[in-house]
Amino acid sequence: MPGLCAPAGILRSLVRELLNSMNVLGINGSPRTGGNTDILLDRALEGARSRGANVEKIVLNDLNFCPCRECADLKDDGSCIIEDDMRLVYERIKYIDGLILASPIFFGSLSAQTKMMIDRFQCAWRAKYILKKEPFKKRKAGAFISVAASDRRDFFDNAKAIVKNLFVAVNIDYREELFCRGVDKKGDILKYPEFLKKAYLLGQKIAKTEGV
Numbered sequence: 001m002p003g004l005c006a007p008a009g010i011l012r013s014l015v016r017e018l019l020n021s022m023n024v025l026g027i028n029g030s031p032r033t034g035g036n037t038d039i040l041l042d043r044a045l046e047g048a049r050s051r052g053a054n055v056e057k058i059v060l061n062d063l064n065f066c067p068c069r070e071c072a073d074l075k076d077d078g079s080c081i082i083e084d085d086m087r088l089v090y091e092r093i094k095y096i097d098g099l100i101l102a103s104p105i106f107f108g109s110l111s112a113q114t115k116m117m118i119d120r121f122q123c124a125w126r127a128k129y130i131l132k133k134e135p136f137k138k139r140k141a142g143a144f145i146s147v148a149a150s151d152r153r154d155f156f157d158n159a160k161a162i163v164k165n166l167f168v169a170v171n172i173d174y175r176e177e178l179f180c181r182g183v184d185k186k187g188d189i190l191k192y193p194e195f196l197k198k199a200y201l202l203g204q205k206i207a208k209t210e211g212v
């Protein structure tokens, strides 16, 4: 009975979504609460939630953490010795299944908050490539969202190269990206429904259960 196929398909996808216990973390690297990056990230996390994922958001600007001190010291488990709010980020990166990292473009690259967090993963790089330890061993799906006022594409290339470096160090597969050009004032992203829709779809893709 062809008529029964559609409800059966809907039921199957509902069950899959109910059984989806993926943990998706969003990290916002913008200092502007309610700004364009924040709005896009929330939309992406809504998309992930719509697929049954547990979602959590960290706002880097709200954390109390310092830049990398280049001490080259690691704890036995391969994590950084500095005791600050980065501990929260390390813990999450160990158990999540998906990461959506979002940063505005500042001076042609990532925001300082985002870059500062990434530098603090030098411990992961040293552990992986020098000590042959894997504190962030679990494979994860990753996405990068960025927004800039200008029309230039090369700024996103700069930012993406750094994000990809981080993802390799902590075993995140770079799966999805969304770059929004020509968006400047706080909240102006709301004038671009196509970007908001893309962010939602990006979140849905990161939350899909297969292949992580």
Ligand SMILES: Cc1cc2nc3c(=O)[nH]c(=O)nc-3n(C[C@H](O)[C@H](O)[C@H](O)COP(=O)(O)O)c2cc1C
Binding pocket: 030, 031, 032, 034, 035, 036, 037, 038, 104, 105, 106, 107, 108, 109, 147, 148, 149, 150, 151, 152, 155, 183, 184, 185, 186, 187
């Ligand atoms: C410190 C600073 C530097 C910026 N540098 C650039 C830049 O190099 N290129 C660009 O296109 N936009 C630049 N912008 C504009 C932001 O990328 C843009 O306003 C973006 O929408 C901000 O996103 P947010 O609301 O999530 O913070 C800069 C903004 C600030 C505050």
